[in-house]
Amino acid sequence: MSRPKLPQPARRALRRQQSNAGFLLAIGISLTGLSLTPVTLAAGLLPRGGTYVTGTGTIASQGNGLVITQPGATRGVIEWNSFSIGKTNSVTFDNGSGATLNRVTGGSPSAILGRLSATGSVYVINPQGIVVGPSGVITTGGRFVASTLDICNDAFIQGSGSLTLSGNSNAAVINLGKISSGGGDVFLIARHDVINAGTVAAPNGTAELAAGEQVLLQDSAGSRQVFVQTGSQGTVVNKGRITAAQVSLQAADGNVYALAGSGTRIRATGTASRDGHVWLVADGGRVEQFGKITANNADGSGGTVDTQAAQLTFGRHASVHAGQWNLSTPDFTIDDSAAHTLQRSLNAGTSIDVTTTGANGATGGLGVASSLRWSGPASLTLAAYHNVSVTTGTTIANNGAGNLTLRADASGIDNGGSVINGGTVDWSKSTGIVTVLYDMGAYGGSFTPGTLLSNAAWSVPPNSGLVTQITAYRLVNSLTDLQSVSADLAGNYAIGEDIDASASTNSGFVPLGNYSTPFSGQFDGRGHQIQSLRLAQSVDGGVSQPPVTLQAEGLFGLIGSAGVVRNIAVNGSINSYGTYGGFGILAGVNEGTIVRGASSGSIRLVGNANGASSGGLVGMNLGTVARSSSSVGVYTEGLPGGLVGDNELGGVIEQSYASGAVTAVAHTVGGGGLAGRNEGTITQSYATGAVAFEPNYCGGTFYASCDSGAAGLVASNSGKITQSFATGQVTQAGLPGQVPPSVGIAFSNTGTIGNDVYWNKDTTGANIGVYSGTAMPAANGLTSAQMSMPSSFVGYGFEPNGVWSMPAGATHPVLSWQLAP
Numbered sequence: 001m002s003r004p005k006l007p008q009p010a011r012r013a014l015r016r017q018q019s020n021a022g023f024l025l026a027i028g029i030s031l032t033g034l035s036l037t038p039v040t041l042a043a044g045l046l047p048r049g050g051t052y053v054t055g056t057g058t059i060a061s062q063g064n065g066l067v068i069t070q071p072g073a074t075r076g077v078i079e080w081n082s083f084s085i086g087k088t089n090s091v092t093f094d095n096g097s098g099a100t101l102n103r104v105t106g107g108s109p110s111a112i113l114g115r116l117s118a119t120g121s122v123y124v125i126n127p128q129g130i131v132v133g134p135s136g137v138i139t140t141g142g143r144f145v146a147s148t149l150d151i152c153n154d155a156f157i158q159g160s161g162s163l164t165l166s167g168n169s170n171a172a173v174i175n176l177g178k179i180s181s182g183g184g185d186v187f188l189i190a191r192h193d194v195i196n197a198g199t200v201a202a203p204n205g206t207a208e209l210a211a212g213e214q215v216l217l218q219d220s221a222g223s224r225q226v227f228v229q230t231g232s233q234g235t236v237v238n239k240g241r242i243t244a245a246q247v248s249l250q251a252a253d254g255n256v257y258a259l260a261g262s263g264t265r266i267r268a269t270g271t272a273s274r275d276g277h278v279w280l281v282a283d284g285g286r287v288e289q290f291g292k293i294t295a296n297n298a299d300g301s302g303g304t305v306d307t308q309a310a311q312l313t314f315g316r317h318a319s320v321h322a323g324q325w326n327l328s329t330p331d332f333t334i335d336d337s338a339a340h341t342l343q344r345s346l347n348a349g350t351s352i353d354v355t356t357t358g359a360n361g362a363t364g365g366l367g368v369a370s371s372l373r374w375s376g377p378a379s380l381t382l383a384a385y386h387n388v389s390v391t392t393g394t395t396i397a398n399n400g401a402g403n404l405t406l407r408a409d410a411s412g413i414d415n416g417g418s419v420i421n422g423g424t425v426d427w428s429k430s431t432g433i434v435t436v437l438y439d440m441g442a443y444g445g446s447f448t449p450g451t452l453l454s455n456a457a458w459s460v461p462p463n464s465g466l467v468t469q470i471t472a473y474r475l476v477n478s479l480t481d482l483q484s485v486s487a488d489l490a491g492n493y494a495i496g497e498d499i500d501a502s503a504s505t506n507s508g509f510v511p512l513g514n515y516s517t518p519f520s521g522q523f524d525g526r527g528h529q530i531q532s533l534r535l536a537q538s539v540d541g542g543v544s545q546p547p548v549t550l551q552a553e554g555l556f557g558l559i560g561s562a563g564v565v566r567n568i569a570v571n572g573s574i575n576s577y578g579t580y581g582g583f584g585i586l587a588g589v590n591e592g593t594i595v596r597g598a599s600s601g602s603i604r605l606v607g608n609a610n611g612a613s614s615g616g617l618v619g620m621n622l623g624t625v626a627r628s629s630s631s632v633g634v635y636t637e638g639l640p641g642g643l644v645g646d647n648e649l650g651g652v653i654e655q656s657y658a659s660g661a662v663t664a665v666a667h668t669v670g671g672g673g674l675a676g677r678n679e680g681t682i683t684q685s686y687a688t689g690a691v692a693f694e695p696n697y698c699g700g701t702f703y704a705s706c707d708s709g710a711a712g713l714v715a716s717n718s719g720k721i722t723q724s725f726a727t728g729q730v731t732q733a734g735l736p737g738q739v740p741p742s743v744g745i746a747f748s749n750t751g752t753i754g755n756d757v758y759w760n761k762d763t764t765g766a767n768i769g770v771y772s773g774t775a776m777p778a779a780n781g782l783t784s785a786q787m788s789m790p791s792s793f794v795g796y797g798f799e800p801n802g803v804w805s806m807p808a809g810a811t812h813p814v815l816s817w818q819l820a821p
Helices: 008-026 153-158 336-347 479-487
Strands: 051-054 058-062 065-069 075-080 090-094 099-104 110-112 115-118 121-125 130-132 137-140 144-147 162-166 172-175 178-181 186-190 193-196 199-211 214-218 226-230 235-238 241-250 255-258 264-269 277-289 292-296 304-314 319-321 324-329 332-334 351-356 366-368 372-376 380-383 388-390 395-400 404-407 419-421 424-426 434-438 451-453 470-476 492-495 522-524 529-535 539-544 548-553 556-559 564-576 580-584 587-590 593-605 611-615 618-621 624-626 633-641 644-647 652-654 662-668 675-678 681-683 691-697 714-717 720-722 730-732 743-749 758-760 768-773
Touching (some): 099 153, 144 172, 153 162, 172 186, 178 186, 186 193, 186 214, 193 199, 199 226, 226 241, 235 241, 241 255, 264 277, 277 292, 292 304, 332 336, 332 351, 336 351, 366 380, 388 404, 419 434, 470 522, 548 556, 548 587, 580 593, 580 644, 593 611, 633 714, 644 652
Parallel strands (some): 090 115, 099 121, 110 130, 115 137, 130 172, 144 186, 172 193, 178 199, 186 199, 193 235, 199 241, 235 255, 241 264, 241 277, 255 277, 277 304, 304 324, 324 351, 332 366, 351 380, 372 395, 380 404, 388 419, 395 424, 404 434, 424 451, 434 470, 470 492, 492 522, 522 564, 529 564, 548 580, 556 587, 564 593, 580 611, 587 618, 593 633, 644 675, 652 681, 675 714, 691 730, 743 768
Antiparallel strands (some): 058 065, 162 214, 214 226, 539 548, 611 618, 611 644, 633 644, 633 675
């Protein structure tokens, strides 16, 4: 019996399908599940046997097409004997903003060679497979889903935002045509193979291709929505073009192929609600990238590409053009092909983070076996689960402003991770920095420096707190590691992960550094937090006048003049009976530099603590505190301040703020929202916390008249204050008739307060800026309405890249660095 002759349009479609199939065979994908019978390829076909099984609507023929009408925003389920569309035919879903699930119950795959359109969302479910032919065009106003996995009717109708698709079909979902969603997403899902050799567009949503036996489909306005829950060793292939706000190719334990071609084959261009993001995920399989991937955000800045796989392979034209490219794999060696891909991407301005995980029994090593050289500002991070090694004769170099981070023990588990440089790190022509991170020697970690070339003309970037261009740090990953810093107070340290310090509640934490041996090294928190630190012990100093023993209590007892602490957040508490000295969550006494320090928690010092200088961040400051903050509630005797207790002569507070409540009690000389006393310099800083003055002892007599009190910014000023403000409520206490008024800036002032210092007279309750000493102009007391107007703050600099910003709806200025990511 002779084979039936196909109609000419169908024969052309089949030839085009077969020509596109060559690349599938080349990567070992079976075409068995893709075979189309002559019937399904016939040019005149339309879906047959459709019946609503859930929901309501009508199905009507109209010329050479079908029109499915479904009211309003409803959801409905139609079961079909077959669902194919011939080249000259069309199917239209007039379903408003609703959704229609089309399930094929017959035995033939779906071939969409004509046009399918919808005002809302359309789901096509066919376990026999789905092919959008080269002439096929699909356009929807909402989602388009093509899947060989099935969905529960009830879950679909409920529209709960989370759907589980599952099935055991080996058939494929293939697009050789054009699929687009104007207002939603495009999802191509199969158990075995998902292939795009045409075009997919979802400019306002996500375009996601996934292979798995069970897949979760969620609603998300800002991130990817498909997650493979049970793998199937399936394959996802993109040979065509995908453009969307976000793009995801996911095969779980299978393989992902991002094949080469002219121009960008995968492009994510973000929207106002979605950043431009691409995911290539094959946790237990392979990702092979041969082409160019681009990701941009809506504002034109670079987006993000995440590549995650058990094995990574790169072709000769592979590159990523984005803001950030994150690669994750069990272990990895940067050979020639990988180095060329990374170089092309770095030179395009893409910063890269390569991380090895040690999964699947791998050693977790990260080796550099081929040289990496790039120009420009892009940065490279090489983070290994265990060791980072640079082969002898290999060079890593930047000509520009790029940074390099070499990190061992990326998981922060103290596994003895080391950095071994047998080659050359050449930053002699770069203004960027080089950071090396390795485990402490107690765990077997070490650093082999090899050849390190720095730039003789390098200068410290403003507000960075850096000391050297190339710095190696020992990792602090636990409370034990943190306490062991005391063994070498001149060393360089960096926190490797957030630290739970709740165990310190058992015996208290011994502060790092004291009056005789201060901390004189570098401590970089790298943006991590120390949580639940109980500070119950202080370190003693020498004898001062009058003869008392000075104390210091904080994470750091005393930071010396050469010491630097930066990029760290500490949550903790101090509850003791300290008498004289400095008490602060981050540092008792600071003589060095603190940049981007943050503190939260509480300080309570009562019971003969009249000599204590207590600040939410630092007790006594003789050095520099920059771009730092505190939300600590401070309830103490002595001299309390929201950020610093006593900013002594030579001390500098700049671009910093405090928001915690300050209560000066019992044996006190007053309190301030930012600092108790200022003898140094305060500039470009502010306080928003409430301040209360509640003395019961002064001059030897309970409730006696005192020439002291609280104020919104500082209790007393003999130094200099510029470009700062206060907004917190100020309350005073004392004997009847001796209660001082609320004060906006300084209770007493014998120093200099600039004309660019303001207070909110509505929220502070203060009509004066200074109670005693050199007064301030009454006009510097602003109303709440004036506080929200940049024009009220003369000389503050609200221009782009300026120090100050006024976000929409803000009730006062904020420091621009607070808004930085």
